[in-house]
Amino acid sequence: MVPDDSTDAVVDGLVRSAFQVMGVLTRIGAEHDLSLTQLRVLGILRDRHPRMSDLAAFLGLDKSTLSGLIARAERRGLLTRSTGANDKRAVVVLITDAGRDLTQRLYEEVRDTLAPATDRLDPQQREQLAQLLERLLTTPLSATPRPERPVRGKP
Amino acid sequence: MVPDDSTDAVVDGLVRSAFQVMGVLTRIGAEHDLSLTQLRVLGILRDRHPRMSDLAAFLGLDKSTLSGLIARAERRGLLTRSTGANDKRAVVVLITDAGRDLTQRLYEEVRDTLAPATDRLDPQQREQLAQLLERLLTTPLSATPRPERPVRGKP
DNA sequence: TATTGTTATACTCTATAACTATA
DNA sequence: TATAGTTATAGAGTATAACAATA
Numbered sequence: 001m002v003p004d005d006s007t008d009a010v011v012d013g014l015v016r017s018a019f020q021v022m023g024v025l026t027r028i029g030a031e032h033d034l035s036l037t038q039l040r041v042l043g044i045l046r047d048r049h050p051r052m053s054d055l056a057a058f059l060g061l062d063k064s065t066l067s068g069l070i071a072r073a074e075r076r077g078l079l080t081r082s083t084g085a086n087d088k089r090a091v092v093v094l095i096t097d098a099g100r101d102l103t104q105r106l107y108e109e110v111r112d113t114l115a116p117a118t119d120r121l122d123p124q125q126r127e128q129l130a131q132l133l134e135r136l137l138t139t140p141l142s143a144t145p146r147p148e149r150p151v152r153g154k155p
Numbered sequence: 156m157v158p159d160d161s162t163d164a165v166v167d168g169l170v171r172s173a174f175q176v177m178g179v180l181t182r183i184g185a186e187h188d189l190s191l192t193q194l195r196v197l198g199i200l201r202d203r204h205p206r207m208s209d210l211a212a213f214l215g216l217d218k219s220t221l222s223g224l225i226a227r228a229e230r231r232g233l234l235t236r237s238t239g240a241n242d243k244r245a246v247v248v249l250i251t252d253a254g255r256d257l258t259q260r261l262y263e264e265v266r267d268t269l270a271p272a273t274d275r276l277d278p279q280q281r282e283q284l285a286q287l288l289e290r291l292l293t294t295p296l297s298a299t300p301r302p303e304r305p306v307r308g309k310p
Numbered sequence: 311t312a313t314t315g316t317t318a319t320a321c322t323c324t325a326t327a328a329c330t331a332t333a
Numbered sequence: 334t335a336t337a338g339t340t341a342t343a344g345a346g347t348a349t350a351a352c353a354a355t356a
Contacts, residue, residue, distance in 0.1 A: 190345070190346070191346095192346075192347095216346090216347075216348090217347075217348055217349080219347085219348070219349080219350095220346070220347050220348070223345085223346075223347090224345090224346075224347095227345080242355080242356075243354080243355060243356085244354065244355045244356070245355095
């Protein structure tokens with residue numbers, strides 16, 4: 001589809017809100033000595049117990065990056081590493097109670113920080129926004145759309 | 156306001172879409188050796204020519220962080236530094252033509268990458284989403300409760 | 311004295327390459 | 334041989350502290 005004004009407007013909004021939300025997450029994480037990535041990892045671990053390579057793939061990071069990241073969080077007692085049951089090469093990552101508690105607190109803090117903004121919408125608008133975002137989020141974005149850049153639209 | 160389900164849903168959507176958009180920006184930036192912050196700086200410089208300290212405040216970064224960041228971008232010819240007209244201590248940052256061209260290309264690439272998602276909404280829904288996001292973005296978020304620099308002079 | 315910006319230092323995040331252990 | 338993870342290394346991003354120049 002050729003991008004129109006409404007596409008530009010929505011992309012602009014998404015990018016700017018992304019920077020705003022990331023700013024909030026970064027600040028709140030930093031206040032507890034957690035990087036954005038560590039915060040994200042903890043959020044993921046609340047619902048899953050992935051292997052190192054799963055986590056790396058999901059985050060789009062190299063395995064080696066995860067090793068250091070997870071090691072630092074483990075040293076702080078926020079998560080643990082455990083050898084895989086079947087595949088003895090694998091390492092599964094598990095959140096600890098302390099990690100879960102901290103994550104819960106931080107995400108509540110994020111919600112409270114964003115409250116002045118979200119409160120400007122009425123409940124119906126919030127539902128609507130949540131649904132529109134959900135629709136975008138369930139779209140696969142061809143993770144690595146390498147170089148083919150067929151000039152579109154504007155001659 | 157006490158957070159309800161619609162608030163949780165919208166915060167969840169905002170956080171997840173922020174990570175998704177940041178992922179796209181990070182990847183596209185990286186393909187051109189630009190960090191997320193540099194990409195953001197270039198985006199800002201398209202419309203403004205701020206001083207170093209303005210930029211640092213806007214980005215929520217320390218002045219010293221900007222020095223290195225701007226120096227690297229300047230070395231690549233994407234922007235230039237110039238001494239302030241009135242205040243001779245100040246340094247204003249200006250985007251170059253090369254920087255402007257690159258920024259434009261990258262933002263188009265971002266739009267195209269997000270297209271599979273944004274195309275799932277019809278124009279009316281896109282307008283609606285853009286408006287809802289705009290409403291959130293124009294809300295001041297009790298800006299970074301930055302620890303107010305506790306006097307660092309020597310006695 | 312206070313502000314603006316840079317530099318020196320230290321740490322985290324990140325990727326690449328080389329390595330070990332298991333499959 | 335191929336895969337999972339770690340370690341060594343190097344560069345960028347970041348903040349703190351100390352500094353120079355200007356206000």
